[in-house]
Amino acid sequence: MNPTQLPPSARLKLDLMFHGIHYTEALGQAAGHAFPNYYPYRFQPGEHDPTGKGKAPIPYALSLADGTVIRIKGSGDSPWGVSGDRTSGYRLGQVGQPDIPVEFVPLPRWMGAQTSDGFAMARTGLELLGDLGVINLAPGCEYFLHKQDGVSMRCGFCAYGAPDERVAHLGQKIHQVSLPDLTYTRIGETLEAALAEGGVRQLYLVGGSLTDWREEGQRYLEIARRIQAVNRHRLPLSCGSGALPLDIMRQLRDENLVDNVCFNLEIWSEPLFAKICPGKHRYVGYARWIEALEQAVGLWGRGHVYTAMVAGIELEPEHGMSWEQAADLALEGAEALCARGILPVYSLYWPVGGRDHPEYMSRLRNYFERLNLGYHGLRRKYDLHISDSFMTHRCAFMQMECDLDRLMAD
Numbered sequence: 443m444n445p446t447q448l449p450p451s452a453r454l455k456l457d458l459m460f461h462g463i464h465y466t467e468a469l470g471q472a473a474g475h476a477f478p479n480y481y482p483y484r485f486q487p488g489e490h491d492p493t494g495k496g497k498a499p500i501p502y503a504l505s506l507a508d509g510t511v512i513r514i515k516g517s518g519d520s521p522w523g524v525s526g527d528r529t530s531g532y533r534l535g536q537v538g539q540p541d542i543p544v545e546f547v548p549l550p551r552w553m554g555a556q557t558s559d560g561f562a563m564a565r566t567g568l569e570l571l572g573d574l575g576v577i578n579l580a581p582g583c584e585y586f587l588h589k590q591d592g593v594s595m596r597c598g599f600c601a602y603g604a605p606d607e608r609v610a611h612l613g614q615k616i617h618q619v620s621l622p623d624l625t626y627t628r629i630g631e632t633l634e635a636a637l638a639e640g641g642v643r644q645l646y647l648v649g650g651s652l653t654d655w656r657e658e659g660q661r662y663l664e665i666a667r668r669i670q671a672v673n674r675h676r677l678p679l680s681c682g683s684g685a686l687p688l689d690i691m692r693q694l695r696d697e698n699l700v701d702n703v704c705f706n707l708e709i710w711s712e713p714l715f716a717k718i719c720p721g722k723h724r725y726v727g728y729a730r731w732i733e734a735l736e737q738a739v740g741l742w743g744r745g746h747v748y749t750a751m752v753a754g755i756e757l758e759p760e761h762g763m764s765w766e767q768a769a770d771l772a773l774e775g776a777e778a779l780c781a782r783g784i785l786p787v788y789s790l791y792w793p794v795g796g797r798d799h800p801e802y803m804s805r806l807r808n809y810f811e812r813l814n815l816g817y818h819g820l821r822r823k824y825d826l827h828i829s830d831s832f833m834t835h836r837c838a839f840m841q842m843e844c845d846l847d848r849l850m851a852d
């Protein structure tokens with residue numbers, strides 16, 4: 443029988459994902475030694491602001507004593523706050539409840555270092571998510587450059603793939619498969635420094651898409667070869683490209699370049715895929731995407747083929763779905779994928795501006811909780827396990843699968 447309740451740490455994680463944490467001086471001080479949040483804390487009108495600046499840097503994530511890692515969302519409305527300091531330890535609490543000890547995900551030394559040509563290692567294309575090193579050497583996505591009948595081909599939720607000046611330092615050229623040697627030299631030195639320092643346990647290749655899936659595959663072949671030349675298989679490497687043609691997948695497999703693949707379908711059902719991911723649908727296609735995932739299972743085996751999903755985007759008003767309908771559809775997809783040996787991974791979708799009101803968030807939370815409990819049951823039913831060569835609870839800041847499998851193990 444499927445469990446109907448989240449274990450306490452997972453429930454707390456979900457609470458903090460939705461409610462966030464309010465600012466305290468302890469949280470502000472932790473920003474001095476913790477991995478930095480991409481978003482500064484913004485004080486609400488009327489909220490006590492000890493910095494006097496209206497915003498303040500805060501840490502990116504904290505961990506509980508049992509290893510559950512939680513991304514920090516700053517929110518002046520949240521009942522949760524952090525007290526303590528680095529020496530005596532930090533504690534998370536809210537009025538009327540006992541405090542619990544927490545730690546902040548630390549800032550590694552290499553992020554403040556430079557490559558031999560004086561370039562900041564933090565800008566060479568390696569990012570850290572807990573113990574996962576995400577390598578993104580070509581973030582610009584060609585889907586942003588194309589329109590059909592006035593509709594952009596980029597995925598509806600994507601705010602990070604625009605090929606603009608933010609990525610110029612990586613030397614990526616639109617319509618060009620290869621990346622400059624200098625880009626590989628710099629990421630190679632950064633990776634050496636990160637591996638020597640420790641704390642990274644898996645590597646994951648990502649990047650923007652090309653409109654020709656074969657060219658995209660050739661780019662990933664090149665990147666995987668160059669990364670393995672430095673990594674020398676010390677850490678497992680996963681390929682997070684779009685779906686790829688079979689012969690390219692065979693090359694990746696035959697050369698033993700990657701241990702897992704993750705082709706992000708983002709959403710189950712062809713009509714939603716066509717609406718939410720028009721570029722993926724136009725340049726690859728829903729059926730071909732799923733077929734590529736199936737072929738990948740034939741090459742890498744069950745438990746080594748993944749597909750990330752944007753969990754909750756179905757609740758955007760234009761799709762006209764109740765949270766129950768959306769959860770049922772997502773679980774139908776999870777079952778169809780698990781039956782093929784493919785593991786979806788559900789990242790909580792954060793609604794775009796204006797939908798941050800309590801009723802919407804409560805529907806989103808109900809959806810995410812039901813989906814995660816149901817999907818935990820499906821992994822058991824199909825005897826599928828998320829490989830720790832792909833991801834662990836230490837890097838799953840916006841996902842719950844690894845937490846549930848660990849916390850609800852028999």
Ligand code: SF4
Binds near residue numbers: 601602651
């Ligand atoms: S494929 Fe979609 S999600 Fe990925 S970078 Fe392009 S637009 Fe963004």
